[in-house]
Amino acid sequence: MVSSAPKIPATNRIGLTLADYKGSPSTLCDGCGHDAITSQIIKAYYELGIEPHTVAKLSGIGCSSKTPAYFLNRAHGFNSTHGRMPSVATGACVANKDLRMIGVSGDGDTASIGLGQFCHLVRRNVPMIYIVENNGVYGLTKGQFSATADLASKSKSGVLNELPPIDLCGLAIELGCGFVGRSFAGDPKQLVALLKAAASFKGTAVLDVISPCVTFNNHEGSTKSYKYAKEMETPLHELGFIPFYEQITVDYEPGTVTDVELHDGSHLRLKKTNRDYDATSKAEAVATIAQAAADKQFLTGLLYINEDKENFAEVMHMSDTPIVHIPNEVLRPKKEVLDEVMQSLM
Amino acid sequence: MGTHTVKTLEANTAQKVESGRVVNDFSIEVGTVNGSGSQSSNSVLMRSIFQMGIPVSGKNLFPSNIAGLPTWFTIRVNKNGYIARKKDIDILVAMNPQTAIEDVKNLKPGAVCVSPQEMNLQAIRSDVKHYPVPFTELAAKATDNIKLRKLVTNMIYVGVVAELLDIDQSEIENAIRRQFKKKQSAADLNIKASDTGREWAKENLKKDDPYYVEKMDLTAGKIIIDGNAAAGLGCMFAGVQVATWYPITPSSSLCESLIDYMKKYRLEPETGKATFAIVQAEDELAAIGMALGAGWAGARSMTSTSGPGISLMAEFAGYGYFTEIPVVIFDVQRVGPSTGMPTRTSQADLLSAYTLSHGDTKHIVLLPGSVAECYEFAVKSFDIAERFQTPIFVLSDLDLGMNNWMSEAFTYPDQPMDRGKVLNKEALEKAGVFERYRDVDGDGIPYRTIPGTDHPLAAYFTRGSGHNEKAGYTERPEDYVNLMNRLLKKLETSKKYIPLPIVDHNKNAKAGIIAFGSSDFAILESRDQLQAANIQTSYLRLRALPLTDEVKNFIEAHDHTYVVEQNRDGQLRDLIVAEYPQFATKIRSLRHYDGLPLDARFVTDSIISEEK
Ligand SMILES: Cc1ncc(C[n+]2csc(CCOP(=O)(O)OP(=O)(O)O)c2C)c(N)n1
Ligand code: SF4
Ligand SMILES: [Mg+2]
Numbered sequence: 001m002v003s004s005a006p007k008i009p010a011t012n013r014i015g016l017t018l019a020d021y022k023g024s025p026s027t028l029c030d031g032c033g034h035d036a037i038t039s040q041i042i043k044a045y046y047e048l049g050i051e052p053h054t055v056a057k058l059s060g061i062g063c064s065s066k067t068p069a070y071f072l073n074r075a076h077g078f079n080s081t082h083g084r085m086p087s088v089a090t091g092a093c094v095a096n097k098d099l100r101m102i103g104v105s106g107d108g109d110t111a112s113i114g115l116g117q118f119c120h121l122v123r124r125n126v127p128m129i130y131i132v133e134n135n136g137v138y139g140l141t142k143g144q145f146s147a148t149a150d151l152a153s154k155s156k157s158g159v160l161n162e163l164p165p166i167d168l169c170g171l172a173i174e175l176g177c178g179f180v181g182r183s184f185a186g187d188p189k190q191l192v193a194l195l196k197a198a199a200s201f202k203g204t205a206v207l208d209v210i211s212p213c214v215t216f217n218n219h220e221g222s223t224k225s226y227k228y229a230k231e232m233e234t235p236l237h238e239l240g241f242i243p244f245y246e247q248i249t250v251d252y253e254p255g256t257v258t259d260v261e262l263h264d265g266s267h268l269r270l271k272k273t274n275r276d277y278d279a280t281s282k283a284e285a286v287a288t289i290a291q292a293a294a295d296k297q298f299l300t301g302l303l304y305i306n307e308d309k310e311n312f313a314e315v316m317h318m319s320d321t322p323i324v325h326i327p328n329e330v331l332r333p334k335k336e337v338l339d340e341v342m343q344s345l346m
Numbered sequence: 347m348g349t350h351t352v353k354t355l356e357a358n359t360a361q362k363v364e365s366g367r368v369v370n371d372f373s374i375e376v377g378t379v380n381g382s383g384s385q386s387s388n389s390v391l392m393r394s395i396f397q398m399g400i401p402v403s404g405k406n407l408f409p410s411n412i413a414g415l416p417t418w419f420t421i422r423v424n425k426n427g428y429i430a431r432k433k434d435i436d437i438l439v440a441m442n443p444q445t446a447i448e449d450v451k452n453l454k455p456g457a458v459c460v461s462p463q464e465m466n467l468q469a470i471r472s473d474v475k476h477y478p479v480p481f482t483e484l485a486a487k488a489t490d491n492i493k494l495r496k497l498v499t500n501m502i503y504v505g506v507v508a509e510l511l512d513i514d515q516s517e518i519e520n521a522i523r524r525q526f527k528k529k530q531s532a533a534d535l536n537i538k539a540s541d542t543g544r545e546w547a548k549e550n551l552k553k554d555d556p557y558y559v560e561k562m563d564l565t566a567g568k569i570i571i572d573g574n575a576a577a578g579l580g581c582m583f584a585g586v587q588v589a590t591w592y593p594i595t596p597s598s599s600l601c602e603s604l605i606d607y608m609k610k611y612r613l614e615p616e617t618g619k620a621t622f623a624i625v626q627a628e629d630e631l632a633a634i635g636m637a638l639g640a641g642w643a644g645a646r647s648m649t650s651t652s653g654p655g656i657s658l659m660a661e662f663a664g665y666g667y668f669t670e671i672p673v674v675i676f677d678v679q680r681v682g683p684s685t686g687m688p689t690r691t692s693q694a695d696l697l698s699a700y701t702l703s704h705g706d707t708k709h710i711v712l713l714p715g716s717v718a719e720c721y722e723f724a725v726k727s728f729d730i731a732e733r734f735q736t737p738i739f740v741l742s743d744l745d746l747g748m749n750n751w752m753s754e755a756f757t758y759p760d761q762p763m764d765r766g767k768v769l770n771k772e773a774l775e776k777a778g779v780f781e782r783y784r785d786v787d788g789d790g791i792p793y794r795t796i797p798g799t800d801h802p803l804a805a806y807f808t809r810g811s812g813h814n815e816k817a818g819y820t821e822r823p824e825d826y827v828n829l830m831n832r833l834l835k836k837l838e839t840s841k842k843y844i845p846l847p848i849v850d851h852n853k854n855a856k857a858g859i860i861a862f863g864s865s866d867f868a869i870l871e872s873r874d875q876l877q878a879a880n881i882q883t884s885y886l887r888l889r890a891l892p893l894t895d896e897v898k899n900f901i902e903a904h905d906h907t908y909v910v911e912q913n914r915d916g917q918l919r920d921l922i923v924a925e926y927p928q929f930a931t932k933i934r935s936l937r938h939y940d941g942l943p944l945d946a947r948f949v950t951d952s953i954i955s956e957e958k
Contacts, residue, residue: 056797069807076797077807081661087635094623095588095645120628319619323587324644326621328763331585333611335758342755345569
């Protein structure tokens, strides 16, 4: 580039810049894991060239749930009530099945107050990305243990957690979720690949992302601190994502990579690490999660993928036109219909 | 109703009894067991009288139980068109051995009792006219199928009663055919059963009571429907797009009727696919969450529930109010608190619905007073919700919602749908600015955009936390005050848009009556009774909250005003006194809260005792 030329910011395939995918400035604590995840969301949507106005951002309540305000300013956002984002998303989905929904929640928001709605969202397979920014505590209410805190993890004030954690990935798989990933806010490469793949998935894609709370849960003895996660992270595979609009290349040794094609023509490349993991096997996923918990291992990557299940928009047998775009004339039946009903009641 | 010619019910009855005949003016009660299949027989009985042109109403008094507990169905036949509950029963069909003795004991002297022979009820009351019937024997005659005998017994009592009252046999048959529309053989069997009862009665019973039906011409063009089906129908004609619900008595049949209608009339003819989504949620928190999500996304959305569900919806109701999302919430009221008496009627959710939330909240509440208004207000509620961008409550009750009412046929909406202030791509382009919560028009109602709108100005962030006109986060005191005041202004604007009270101002009346909802039927009848007792009244039927000037003017114009309602605490009275404290001493409160529908006599007797 000639040094005198004006600096033209890079654009993606639809001509937007990275800035077009940003949100308002974050008001979270400096270094909060949630902000790192926000950056990867911005990057993933930018790189995929998704039109921001087609996206709807939803969340519950918590520090994590504030973050939809910090990305994609050109998308409508819905910061709902504590633990109830799944129902809002379900309603938005049936109203307009063409919205590309991304939901951000916290471990308190999902695993405690919102566990019921989370289960039913997964059961219905509402098409959306559902991210749990998991820090093992209630950040916004100042550091109480959440239901994902590990046994014997230590609170800032020195108290040991005495109840076993709820594993949201295991639970999601149990409930029939077809896209379950676990990642770490400090592993941007893996997280972006997972986010991109999740955006192409046709049902509920659950991402449980360890996202340290630097203010209340980043100390020695915590199993959700940066230090602990960095040291313990064991990726199941190396993840690559090739969107539908890009040429696929075969540049790997046979037998080292599993290629999963998604319904929109995108490809997920799962490259073997030192272990052989089959992310398409539900039994293997469940067993692996249980074993990792027993071994106090922090496994990351795509734990399970299966795109066979119909999503909720399909199950509802709705018109091809999103319900919100059906014109008033069609919505209100003609007078003859009322006459017919009245006649039948006379 | 012209005041000079109207005779009270009692006056008419007395006169007819003297001449030995009481025509088209009595009530029948059938005491049976829940789940015994008597529902269709009772419908047939009611329908056949209706088809003879005589005004009727039917009420099912049932326990919170699926099968085995007592249930009573009452049919009121009234030539003057009174369709409220009548306290006294004239004709009892005592089919339930569990309650028969009690039921007979409750009768007035001179009443009629049809019962199975073997119960020997004559021994209990000799001042009642008994018609013992050998039902077991007759059932054996009506069908060889032992399994069906219990069921056909129900149609045998229909035949017996039809013969005693002189109901046209052809109308009985029409009503049976209608009831068993698609099932020819079931219809035939039931016609045979009713014939068996009728024939036996003709040969064996000597008519010795004054009650008769005679053909009239008062039901032509009229329909019979329950309030929940009427509301469901209204939702369909409102163009509802998304409905969510969680089953609860007495509201379930609203969404169930809606589903039936929508499956019949709202599938795309070419593809058979739905132009709507109806979701059975996992609970009421989710039901209202889904409805709000859909409303936010631009769909006409609703949910339907009863008291306990309303409590669960409180947080989201406040959220919807504060973030300004249209949604319609039906509350078919039942007795609370808690499960209370789930199959009994009440008007005790008025205050909780009006202020449902945490923090300062006042919702628009519609109060339908008839099945026709259940339909009409259902249609209107979606227009109001979208115009005012807020949750709208429609308060019906079990009596209105689950019982069968005679009504004028419903009319087709005469106004196009009002989808409110929505800016689409073109409008945004033209406006050049968009601030989600700015009061551009001075009516308190801002503009909104729908997610997915392809314009750089379209997006905004919906949040339950403090927000400024641009939908940005704020904790500034003046921003919050501005917002709260604008929401009040919106409520003020709504007064020009909500259904206004219906006022019958009687210039000679010192006493006014204010009531709402299903109380109307009893009030209309009571006013005639009061008139006959030389007590003039005016009447204001409230049809919505917030209260409007009509209420103030009405109370002002009368010496004193009775506020009649079906709850213990006088909730409407409290609202009125809070709004117009200057009238505190002019208000008298009449409260009926035993779970049974309000009856005219209660109102009349209470007012007479105060007026005399
Ligand atoms: C109904 C309700 N109860 C309690 C709260 C208080 N509250 C706000 S955030 C929060 C916990 C959030 O924890 P989490 O989802 O893990 O988010 P984080 O702040 O850790 O990101 C609680 C209990 C609330 N807002 N609403
Ligand atoms: S309190 Fe914790 S979770 Fe909340 S913003 Fe600060 S670091 Fe993040
Ligand atoms: Mg947390």
